[in-house]
Amino acid sequence: MIDSQTRRKFDVNKKEISILLVKPDGVAEGLVDEIREIILSTGLTIIEEVGKIISRESAEQLYGEIDDVRHCDYFLPLIEFMTSNLVHIFIVQGEDAVRRVRVIIGKNIPPSGIRKRWAESLMHNVAHGPHTYERAREEILILIGKEINVDENITAHLGT
Numbered sequence: 001m002i003d004s005q006t007r008r009k010f011d012v013n014k015k016e017i018s019i020l021l022v023k024p025d026g027v028a029e030g031l032v033d034e035i036r037e038i039i040l041s042t043g044l045t046i047i048e049e050v051g052k053i054i055s056r057e058s059a060e061q062l063y064g065e066i067d068d069v070r071h072c073d074y075f076l077p078l079i080e081f082m083t084s085n086l087v088h089i090f091i092v093q094g095e096d097a098v099r100r101v102r103v104i105i106g107k108n109i110p111p112s113g114i115r116k117r118w119a120e121s122l123m124h125n126v127a128h129g130p131h132t133y134e135r136a137r138e139e140i141l142i143l144i145g146k147e148i149n150v151d152e153n154i155t156a157h158l159g160t
Helices: 004-010 024-028 032-041 056-064 075-082 097-105 113-118 133-144
Strands: 015-022 045-052 087-095
Touching (some): 015 032, 024 032, 024 075, 024 087, 032 097, 056 133, 087 097, 087 133, 097 133
């Protein structure tokens, strides 16, 4: 019998939950509405969104699990930056949502996606998103304090 994690690797049409966090620089630049439109244009559904200032503990949990960030000189400045002002959190759902959010956000090096368009630096790079479905579920719990599961009945945008 194939376990659910292995099955997800081979299911290209899997419906997933993911998260796109607009960092303080993106919020300050007024990019939330434009990023919302980009998300929706990809066919993802926004099932919840919230603006908030995240705690130091949440920021450390968010980035402490990422090896190439946790061990860098900019880890503490990143935590300070992430807790310095409002962030905007989009919880999205759709087929292959984690990968699609990663494509929207893009890479730092070489720059792509919204990072290519708006990032000012490695730290001030507009957005954050998880690399796996399991990590997406963990980050949702860290950032909004509750579990959210795939809802097969959601087909329309429920954001603001």
